[in-house]
Each structure stands twice: as C-alpha cells, then as structure tokens.
Amino acid sequence: xxxxxxxxxxxxxxxxxxxxxxxxxxxxxxxxxxxxxxxxxxxxxxxxxxxxxxxxxxxxxxxxxxxxxxxxxxxxxxxxxxxxxxxxxxxxxxxxxxxxxxxxxxxxxxxxxxxxxxxxxxxxxxxxxxxxxxxxxxxxxxxxxxxxxxxxxxxxxxxxxxxxxxxxxxxxxxxxxxxxxxxxxxxxxxxxxxxxxxxxxxxxxxxx
Amino acid sequence: xxxxxxxxxxxxxxxxxxxxxxxxxxxxxxxxxxxxxxxxxxxxxxxxxxxxxxxxxxxxxxxxxxxxxxxxxxxxxxxxxxxxxxxxxxxxxxxxxxxxxxxxxxxxxxxxxxxxxxxxxxxxxxxxxxxxxxxxxxxxxxxxxxxxxxxxxxxxxxxxxxxxxxxxxxxxxxxxxxxxxxxxxxxxxxxxxxxxxxxxxxxxxxxxxxxxxxxxxx
Numbered sequence: 001x002x003x004x005x006x007x008x009x010x011x012x013x014x015x016x017x018x019x020x021x022x023x024x025x026x027x028x029x030x031x032x033x034x035x036x037x038x039x040x041x042x043x044x045x046x047x048x049x050x051x052x053x054x055x056x057x058x059x060x061x062x063x064x065x066x067x068x069x070x071x072x073x074x075x076x077x078x079x080x081x082x083x084x085x086x087x088x089x090x091x092x093x094x095x096x097x098x099x100x101x102x103x104x105x106x107x108x109x110x111x112x113x114x115x116x117x118x119x120x121x122x123x124x125x126x127x128x129x130x131x132x133x134x135x136x137x138x139x140x141x142x143x144x145x146x147x148x149x150x151x152x153x154x155x156x157x158x159x160x161x162x163x164x165x166x167x168x169x170x171x172x173x174x175x176x177x178x179x180x181x182x183x184x185x186x187x188x189x190x191x192x193x194x195x196x197x198x199x200x201x202x203x204x205x206x207x208x
Numbered sequence: 209x210x211x212x213x214x215x216x217x218x219x220x221x222x223x224x225x226x227x228x229x230x231x232x233x234x235x236x237x238x239x240x241x242x243x244x245x246x247x248x249x250x251x252x253x254x255x256x257x258x259x260x261x262x263x264x265x266x267x268x269x270x271x272x273x274x275x276x277x278x279x280x281x282x283x284x285x286x287x288x289x290x291x292x293x294x295x296x297x298x299x300x301x302x303x304x305x306x307x308x309x310x311x312x313x314x315x316x317x318x319x320x321x322x323x324x325x326x327x328x329x330x331x332x333x334x335x336x337x338x339x340x341x342x343x344x345x346x347x348x349x350x351x352x353x354x355x356x357x358x359x360x361x362x363x364x365x366x367x368x369x370x371x372x373x374x375x376x377x378x379x380x381x382x383x384x385x386x387x388x389x390x391x392x393x394x395x396x397x398x399x400x401x402x403x404x405x406x407x408x409x410x411x412x413x414x415x416x417x418x419x420x421x422x423x424x425x426x
Contacts, residue, residue, distance in 0.1 A: 051422050099380065107373035114370060118360050127356055130419045134352055135374045137411055141404075142377035 029083055032076030035183040039069030039191070044136050047129040059125035061195055062132070063115065068191045070108050072183075077101060100143040107135050212293055216301025224309075234273050238317050241265055246324040255328040255390045262321060263383055266314055266342070267375065273313060274306055274350040275367045278358035295424040299351065299416050307347035314339050330392030338389055341405045342382040348412040349374055355423050381405055 046062035080098075114131055118124040224231055245261055252258045289298055318339065321327075329335045350371055357366040385401045 051419075100377070103373050103376040106376075110369045110373055114356070114360060114366070117366065123359065126422060127360055130422055131353075131356055131370060134356075134415055134419055137415060138349075138374055138377050138408070141408065141411075142380075 029076060029079040031183045032072050032079060035187045036069050036072040036076055038184050039065050039072060039187055040136075043069060044132060047132045050125060050129045051133070054122075054126070056121060056125055057199075059129060060198055062129065064191050064194045064198065066108060066111065066132070068187050068194070070105070070112075072187055073101065073105055073108070077105070100139070103142055104139050107139060111135075209297060212297045213301045213304065216293070216298060217305045220302065220305040230276065234269070234313060235316065237272060238265070238269055238313065239320060241268065242317065242320050242324055249325065252325050256387060258325065258328055259383060259387050259390055261325075262317070263342075263379060263386070265317055265321070266310075266339075267346070267379065269313055269317065270310055270343075270346045270350055271367055271371060273310060274347065274354050275357070277302060277306060277351055277354040290424070295421040296417050298424075299355070299420040300413065303344075303348045303351045303413055303416065306351050307344040310343040310347050311340055314343050329390050331389045334389035334395070334398065335386055337402075338382060338386045338405075341402070341409060342378070342386075345378050345382075345405065345409050345412065346375065348409065348416060349378065352412075352416040352420065355420065359423060378405075378408060381408075 043062045043065035046058045046065065050056075050058040050062060111128060111132055115124055115128050118127055242265065245265065249257075249261070252261070289295075350367070353367060353371045353374065357370055360366055381401055381404055385398060385405065388398050388401070
C-alpha cells in the first residue's frame, strides 16, 4: 500500500503527449476497477452459496462485499473523472465503459434499496440474492462485451492500443502490479473486518 | 411440460380477456403518452430522436404492462400453481405470454406513432425484427423483476428501480440496432448486434428458469 502511494507519486514515468504526468493515475484508477470486480465476483459467489444452502451468514457476507465493491466503484469513477477532465477535456463523456459502470452503480444502488425495502430477514436475503445473480450476467455483457463491439475512448477498445503495448515501461510495471494487489487486499481486509464486526453485533444482540 | 406452458398462456389470455379493463387501460396509457409526446414535439426531424422517443415509450409501456404480471395473482391461485405445476413452467409461460402481449402493444404504438409523428424507417423488416426481439428480451427481464418486486412489496416504484438498470444494456443494443434499421444499413453490419440480442434473449430466460424456483418457495 505505502509502496504504491510513495512509488506511485515519485518514480519516473514515461513522458507521453496529452497524458503527461496524469499517467500516474493508472496506479489508482485502473487498480480501483480490479478491486471492484474482485469484490463483486465474491459477492455473487456468496449469493449463489446462499441460494444453495440458505444460511443467512452467506447473505450478510454478500452484502458486505458488494458494499465495499461499491465504494471502490465510486472511487474508480471519481479518479476516472478527474483523469478524463485532464486528458479528454470533460468530466463525463458518452463512452460505452462509462455507461456500463453507471448502469452497474445504478444496479447496486437498486440492490441496496431492495434490501432496505424488505423487512423479513430470510425474504430479504432470498430476494436480493436472486436479483444480484439475475442482474450480474447482464452487467458483465455490458461492461465486457459491449465495449469491444463499439468505439471507446479507453485504451484497448475501438482501435485504440492497450496501455501495455508501448507506454508501460518496466518502472511502471513495478508499481502497477503490486498496486492491483495492494488495493484489492486492502478492500478484502476492510470487508473481513466489517464481517467480523457484524458477527459480533449479531451475537450481542442475540444475547440481550 | 410444453402442454403445461400452453395451459399457462391460455389461462393468462382468458384472464386478460375476461377483464378487459387492464388491456384497455394500457391502450389508453399508450395513446395518451403518444399524444403528450406529439404535443410536445409536434414534428421530429431527427431520426435519432424519433428512435429514442419510441424506445422510451415502449419501455414505460412495458414497465406498466408487466408490473401486474404477478401482482394480480391471489394467494389461492399461487397455492394452486404450487401444488399442480412446477415453477419453471409458470415463469416460461408468463415470459412467452408477456412477450407476445408486448409485441402486439408495440405494434400498436408503432402504428399510432407513425400516424402522429411520421416514420423515417427505411428498412421496416429489420425494424420489426428488432421490435420483436426487443419485446421478448424486455419481457423476460421484467417478468422476473416483477416476480421479485411483487415479493418485496411497494410494487410500482420497485419495478422501475430494479428494472431500469438491468434493462439498460439491452436497450442500448436495441436502440443501436433500430437506428441501423432506420438508416437502412446493410444486414451484414447488423448481424453481430442481432446475435448479441438473441444470445441475451436466451441467457435471460435461462437465468429466470434457474432462479425463479428460489423465489417460489416462500
């Protein structure tokens, strides 16, 4: 983590037109998405697990993972918007990836609303798990398949070369790959702590 | 199983026909919606706007039409289903019925839309295929969402909140495809979008098929 922060700001980066120093955002923006996707996949896995054995603890875990995932999603959006302002000239552009992420954020917001709207614990767990599993493949189609079919301003889509091909030099790689791990592990660590707090909370409430 | 699906479809239709107020209400909803857009736009010169407005109308019509899909069923009827049919039959039957219903209503919308606001579509055959595929896709998503929303309570607002994000990817492809149909672009260009729509139309009912039994057992 600290390595990422310090190295991310201080190590030399290749100088490129337009991007300039903003390429340092690679360590934050891109890694946020890795962390988000990891969290969301885990939350889906717990939802499926809940549907097969209907234990409430799995549902709770799915909720915690998707909450942390949402935080990373918002962080990824904000860092991305700042980056977009300085490279593409606007905070928000009509780009398939941006649309996909906006839809995914909306879907998770709907997921949390659905959770809050139902009172009964078992019913809430079941409904939200079904919704999450139902919506997830469509989101995947949106985020991963659609951008490959249409033009996008993001690297690697619509004729733009991917980053790795020419502008990731070895110095950057040394920061980028650990950064992915660092952010993802930080997220997982936060989530496990939250799950433990939730467990303790439930226990104390039960014993009262 | 196929005959049971047929039974479900027939039953849905009979209920719909016995109580015609629902379908009449929907038609009036469409007409007034169209008239509002006619009065606010008067004339649409830009095909892209025409296209977007058409799909927005279809979307709201679909949310309204399918919201009642599970709401109108009484406790007794659910118990009856539960004893005699398996859940997969119910969801598939409903998806097919709602798809056909949406397609018919969509054609009606298209007809009045053309009368009021003109019709810039050059490749009408392609447009109809898009409408058909779109109606089945929307129907399979919204029928499932309707089942979730009916269990959650707060029906009508819940439908929109849960449904719109999930419908977005589908709608974007549909709008793209129908825009191509309006511009009369060659069929070979559309093939990749069409396959994407068709695969979504297979994946979504398959998911509903797998997931609906979990909603069923309450």
